Amino acid sequence: MDHKKYFVFISIASLLHFRGVERWLIEVATRLNGSMILTFSTDLKSIDNVKARVALVKSSLGNVEWHKLRAISHEHAGKGVPSFITRFMRHSGIVIPINLKIIKLLRGKFTYLVIGDTYQAMLLVAIAAISGARKVILGLHSRPSYKRFILIKPLLTLMNRAGLVKGIHAVNIVDALTLRRILSNIPVWWIPNGVDCRRFKPGAKRGDVFQALFVGALSDDKGLIRSQRQHESLRGIIVT
Numbered sequence: 001m002d003h004k005k006y007f008v009f010i011s012i013a014s015l016l017h018f019r020g021v022e023r024w025l026i027e028v029a030t031r032l033n034g035s036m037i038l039t040f041s042t043d044l045k046s047i048d049n050v051k052a053r054v055a056l057v058k059s060s061l062g063n064v065e066w067h068k069l070r071a072i073s074h075e076h077a078g079k080g081v082p083s084f085i086t087r088f089m090r091h092s093g094i095v096i097p098i099n100l101k102i103i104k105l106l107r108g109k110f111t112y113l114v115i116g117d118t119y120q121a122m123l124l125v126a127i128a129a130i131s132g133a134r135k136v137i138l139g140l141h142s143r144p145s146y147k148r149f150i151l152i153k154p155l156l157t158l159m160n161r162a163g164l165v166k167g168i169h170a171v172n173i174v175d176a177l178t179l180r181r182i183l184s185n186i187p188v189w190w191i192p193n194g195v196d197c198r199r200f201k202p203g204a205k206r207g208d209v210f211q212a213l214f215v216g217a218l219s220d221d222k223g224l225i226r227s228q229r230q231h232e233s234l235r236g237i238i239v240t
Contacts, residue, residue, distance in 0.1 A: 006035070006109060006110050006134075007029070007032050007035035007036065007109065007110050007112070008035065008036045008037075008038060008105065008106060008109040008110070008111045008112070008133075009025050009028070009029055009035065009036070009037045009038070009111075009112045009114070010037075010038045010039075010111060010112065010113050010114065010124060011025060011037070011038075011039050011114040012039070012040050012071070012095045012114070012116055012120065013039065013040075013114075013116070014039050014040075014041075014047070014068070015037065015039055015057045015066065016047050016050060016053045016054065016057060017047065018053060018056065018057065020141070020193070021114055021141045021142075022057075024141070024193060025037055025114070026057070026060050026061060026064070029061075029064045030060070030061065030062045030063075030064055033063070034063050034064065034065075035064055035065075036064065036065040036066075036067065036105065036109075037061075037064060037065070037066045037067070038067050038068075038069060038102065038105060039066070039067075039068050039069070040068070040069055040070070040071035040095055040097055041068055041069065041070050041071055067101070067105060069097050069099040069101060069102055070097070070098050070099045071095045071096055071097045071098060071099075072095070072096050072098055073089060073094075073095045073096075092117050092119040092120065093116055093117045093120060094117065094119055094120050094123060095120065096123070097127065102127060102131065103127075103130065103131040103132075104131075105131075106127070106128050106131035106132070106133045107131050107132040107133070108132060108133070108134060109133050109134060110133070110134050110135050110136075110137075111128050111133045111134075111135070111136045111137070112136075112137050112139055112169075113125065113128075113136060113137070113138050113139060114139045114141055115138050115139060115140050115141070115142075115144065116142070117144075117145070117148070118144060118145060118148040118149055118151075118152050119148065119152075121138050122152055122155060122156075125138075125159060125164065125165060128164070129159075129164055133164075135163070135164065135165075135166050136159075136164055136165050136166065137165075137166050137167060137168070137169055138165065138167075138168045138169070139168075139169045140168055140169065140170040140171065140172075140175055140179075141171055143172070143175065144175065144179075146178055146179075146182060149179060149182050149183065150182055153182065153183060156183065156186060157183075157185070157186060160185075160186050160187075165186075166187065167186060167187030167188060167189060168183070168186065168187070168188045168189070169189050169191055170188060170189070170190050170191075171190075171191065171192050171193050172190075172192075173190050173192070176188050176189070176190035177190075200213075
């Protein structure tokens with residue numbers, strides 16, 4: 001089967017961040033033998049060694065197509081956009097693709113959307129519907145606003161009954177159980193991120209010293225730096 005005709009993964013974040021979600025996208029897409037990844041243009045000023053990261057990503061993609069499409073955020077909305085719209089975009093984290101190529105790329109495809117926000121998800125689902133995408137799955141890789149899921153439940157239910165949105169994939173069991181209660185009849189699948197047991201072996205003894213394994217980005221919102229400051233005696237193995 002030529003999977004290239006069927007599967008598209010969409011993330012508003014650039015693969016150049018090469019954090020957990022981006023690595024997951026590359027891993028799954030390459031295993032599907034020729035699927036496609038779509039990301040949106042973002043501010044690359046905050047990314048060091050851009051050329052080196054581009055080379056690293058491309059070397060990891062194999063035969064997977066990667067399209068980086070132009071988009072606007074609240075920072076680039078322009079002076080002609082009403083202030084309440086820019087405030088809403090900033091508050092919800094919405095990024096709007098402005099490259100019509102996305103319509104051609106999604107037509108007839110099974111689409112996986114990495115959710116950054118529920119409103120962003122609904123916008124991309126609408127674009128997928130206009131583009132003629134076959135089915136859509138929402139991928140929840142970060143803690144969502146449950147309140148917003150309550151607000152969009154009628155719309156999400158309608159999309160599910162119409163056969164467009166098949167369900168939600170959650171990597172966190174708490175999110176999966178919570179959304180199952182909120183969304184009732186909409187399928188929510190709990191599929192946690194996998195672990196390469198050839199590299200990481202649970203239960204391996206490393207002496208009498210307590211060690212912690214942290215897997216994630218070294219950013220303030222993860223709480224690792226604060227924990228290190230509060231517990232100076234903590235010795236850990238950090239995998240980025």
